Amino acid sequence: MITFNIAQWRAWAPGLTSVEDWQHWSREPVLLPDNDEVPDVSFLPAMQRRRLGRMARMAFSVAWPLAEGHEQLPLVFVSRHGETPRTFDILRDLAAGEPLSPTQFSLSVHNAVIGLWSIMRGSTCEMTALAAAGDGLEHGVFEAATLLAEGAPAVLLVVTEEQPPQAYAQWVDDVPFPYAVGLLLTPGQDWQLSLHSNDQGTPQPDWPHALNLLRMLHTNQPACRHPWKNRLWNWQHNH
8 A cells, every 4th residue: 555645636638628627527527529629838939849749748738837846856657558649640651651750750659758858847857657558547656656755755647648540449448538637746645545456346437547536536535446457446535
């Protein structure tokens, strides 16, 4: 079991940009329409913004405000599928026999977001990119907890998924809409997270774990369980 505090949070999805938006969605969660909306990252210089795909923009939009006031803030970035639209474009060019863009490739790799973050913020502290399964949120929290245990005063955790191209629909069915969730974790006892065996076959929640945690935050739910295959994660909020 690990304990920690969630000092601050930020989240973004198409049409959900404010605390009030997420409060309403948490009470009545619905699928969001598929569109090309991108978050506002006008705090970045225009030349830097042009390098960011939508997934990177989502990550920056939630992470940047949380990092304000922290000169050296360890970052844990979690995504199960990564830059699927950019990767799909690369594969399509390859299939058509067209030359591949080195820039496109360099920005498609799984740790591209933390590399861009390090450059744009001038940060040289610990950063980790996890290509996790459906319980990537929990693996990210455990990674952050190890950094807190080593003395970090705070750790930034970002979980984000991009809407995959339609060609992937048969295989990728766990991204209801594009979203990014940022959590600023600090040492404390407000939250407990423990891992158990899913012997009882607890059903998977209707929403990805990171979105389900947002619902817990906004509905004052004291506890929830997040199963994934043979693992069962128990969340406890000590109000």
